[in-house]
Amino acid sequence: MTISHHPTDETLLRYAAGTLATGPRIVLEAHIAGCKACRARVAEFEALGGAVLEDTEPTPLAASALADVLALIDAGEPRTSTTAQPHKPAEIDGVRLPDAFRGCDIGRWRWIGPGMHMSRVRVPQDPDANIIMLKVGPGRALPDHGHVGTEFTYILSGSYTDRLGQFRPGDIAEVDEDVEHQPIVDPDQECICIAAMEGRMRFNGFIGRMLQPIFGI
């Protein structure tokens, strides 16, 4: 997997800071897991978070704060944060999705237009997360849509090209609301990608009218 498109540093910093919404965070995680350069960047931004924490001026805690935690330790309360059940790997059409999507509910493919299918990805821990999978036939354009926040698209298989370049498996497209682009799937094979956005998505034209009732967006 040759990766040539990465998230911006601003986004990797927000990922490391833990301030990204669930949808973008999961889609980015798929990319980062396969991208050594971005893993190194995230490690730097986590170290930066450590430096920021250390430089933060202290606010006095309640007088009993330490005693309270020691009492919890003595009580040997069951561990709450690591008892989460191991999530099943997510699949669609028998194809296993990256580990970032473990535990997600993948809806079945729905026909939304000629050579175009869509599936909604639900994150059980966060029903508000806005993630969709798209499967688009060779040579076809991705649905025409606008978005109010930044959109992140992870390429799972196949490839597409727009004026920002060619996007292949493992790549991530980070597109601002003010960027106009029209991705066209490359002619050799269909393209499957997973997209998440920060704001709400609005679809234009025929496809848009097809999608509104299905997704309630």
Add this chain to the structure above:
Amino acid sequence: MVKADGDAFPVPPAQELARLVQAVAARGDREAFAALFRHFGPRLKTFFMRGSMSSGLAEDLVQETMLSVWRKASYYDPARAGAGTWVFTIARNLRIDHLRRQRNPADLPSDPPVMPPSLEEELIGVEREERVREALAGLSAEQQAIIRLSYYSEKSQSEIAGELGIPLGTVKSRTRLAMNRLRALLEDET
């Protein structure tokens, strides 16, 4: 018995903090834990409060974070990250969990997966800590403030713009400048 206030104690150097976490891991050393609590507890409280949390909620998350420090101490690898970085990632994950539970009260907490480091990534861990601190110190006061703000709070740039009373474009360009400078400093020292 140990005191909970941090003011009477000097700030321990990074190696000392790492040693304290290892003492907790090796023998459940309560003096070491108390020292970590005195150092990180009050800083974590400010950290959470800057992210628009009430003082009471911030205290709750400080307790949760420090409890995790006690329970997960054996997973801490000083070659991979400084103690401050490790505590930061615990606090960050708990904050993500907390915000999610707020939206979906029935949901159980879960840990985001932890990626095991490659050998090469481990080797550069310690050196990275120093490089990042130098880079942060190399930013102007205003640029440092912008970077800090992005760690404290989930506020979008437009909210920050409204709060500071400056145009959104100005916030965006200042953030971009701060990030460019930070990137240059980080790459300089590689």
